[in-house]
Amino acid sequence: MTELTHHPDLLTVHVPLDAGRAYDILIGRGLIDTAGTAVAALGGRRAAIVTDATVGALYAARLRTSLERAGLQVGVVTVAPGEASKSYAGYAEVCDGLLALKVERGDLVVALGGGVVGDLAGFAAATLRRGVRLVQVPTSLLAQVDSSVGGKTGINAPLGKNLIGAFHQPRLVLADTAALDTLSEREMRAGYAEVAKYGLIADPGFFDWCEANWREIFAGGPEREQAVAACCRAKAAVVTRDEHEDGERALLNLGHTFGHALERLTGYDSARLVHGEGVAIGMALAFRFSTRLGLCAGQDAGRVANHLALAGLPTRLQAVPGGCGDAEALVDAMSQDKKVRDGALTFILARGIGQSFIAPGVDRAEVAAFLRDELASDPRI
Numbered sequence: 001m002t003e004l005t006h007h008p009d010l011l012t013v014h015v016p017l018d019a020g021r022a023y024d025i026l027i028g029r030g031l032i033d034t035a036g037t038a039v040a041a042l043g044g045r046r047a048a049i050v051t052d053a054t055v056g057a058l059y060a061a062r063l064r065t066s067l068e069r070a071g072l073q074v075g076v077v078t079v080a081p082g083e084a085s086k087s088y089a090g091y092a093e094v095c096d097g098l099l100a101l102k103v104e105r106g107d108l109v110v111a112l113g114g115g116v117v118g119d120l121a122g123f124a125a126a127t128l129r130r131g132v133r134l135v136q137v138p139t140s141l142l143a144q145v146d147s148s149v150g151g152k153t154g155i156n157a158p159l160g161k162n163l164i165g166a167f168h169q170p171r172l173v174l175a176d177t178a179a180l181d182t183l184s185e186r187e188m189r190a191g192y193a194e195v196a197k198y199g200l201i202a203d204p205g206f207f208d209w210c211e212a213n214w215r216e217i218f219a220g221g222p223e224r225e226q227a228v229a230a231c232c233r234a235k236a237a238v239v240t241r242d243e244h245e246d247g248e249r250a251l252l253n254l255g256h257t258f259g260h261a262l263e264r265l266t267g268y269d270s271a272r273l274v275h276g277e278g279v280a281i282g283m284a285l286a287f288r289f290s291t292r293l294g295l296c297a298g299q300d301a302g303r304v305a306n307h308l309a310l311a312g313l314p315t316r317l318q319a320v321p322g323g324c325g326d327a328e329a330l331v332d333a334m335s336q337d338k339k340v341r342d343g344a345l346t347f348i349l350a351r352g353i354g355q356s357f358i359a360p361g362v363d364r365a366e367v368a369a370f371l372r373d374e375l376a377s378d379p380r381i
Helices: 035-040 053-069 088-100 115-130 141-147 177-182 185-202 204-219 222-241 248-253 256-265 275-292 298-310 327-334 364-376
Strands: 011-015 023-028 046-052 073-079 108-113 133-138 152-157 160-167 172-176 345-350 356-362
Touching (some): 023 222, 035 053, 046 053, 046 088, 046 115, 053 073, 053 177, 088 115, 088 152, 108 115, 115 133, 133 141, 141 177, 160 256, 185 248, 185 298, 185 356, 204 222, 204 298, 222 248, 248 345, 248 356, 275 298, 275 345, 327 364, 345 364
Parallel strands (some): 023 172, 046 073, 046 108
Antiparallel strands (some): 152 160
């Protein structure tokens, strides 16, 4: 099981990449107000904050004050909130904004926000002047436990999620867990899907711990910092071994093949479905599909769905407001998944809780038949 230690004032997770690219993830309350010292220590004259209108109204001024007190010149680029900004147009808007601020290669781009802002600002940093240094200041649970760590950046294309992007590791991650106090219940639930994911992939003991402590994570007790740190440690270990997703890093996509297809078919409309909700449905589907294939006990699939549902997350296709299309549309949407190889679908399946594995070459007809049965099933069961 991932080590879960007593809650200190600050937790640090080290990501030991080679070639001088190692960085730290700092986890604790109040880091936005003290960010200047840590960011200024990275060097550079200028820090450009990229945020969205919602997060910016809450935290941009505080972060800017901290950075300026540390001697940095600071500018802010603000985009509209929501998945729609993670687009070609949103990318151009951020790049143009950074160039207008005269950001140079020795400067810093500081991503302040959730997963959308982190991915978008990170991709802009990866490509602006062929690479500008990046600091992640994630403000959502999903971003703190997953998307801010590991260097995946990118935008969505009309044909699928995250199909345009680059690997660009941050120089520092500051996860201020006090920022989670302002999240809506829906956003917290969506982020929690990614927390549970780490137990389902390879750490059954952590999943046990989540079942016992998820309410405290939501409530903001010390379990919140412990959960963020545990997830970051698990991801850092995988990223260090497989930075560019040539092998085991694909396991981190448990539930995402189904989930990304759902996001595409709902038009990335956050009013209908947000990323974590798609992942929750996807993980429940992955376990039920594994059971159908004779790989996983039905009891484990039921336990996964029951826990996610208890935490307030959807676990059935019928839970998507306005519907999600038919089985054929879902399979077609999956054909643009990043894990597709030679046109064949790759899924992350499971032999049990904490026993996920990469399954290449899954038969499309078998997936379609499973989805038809799922859509026809009683969603209450």
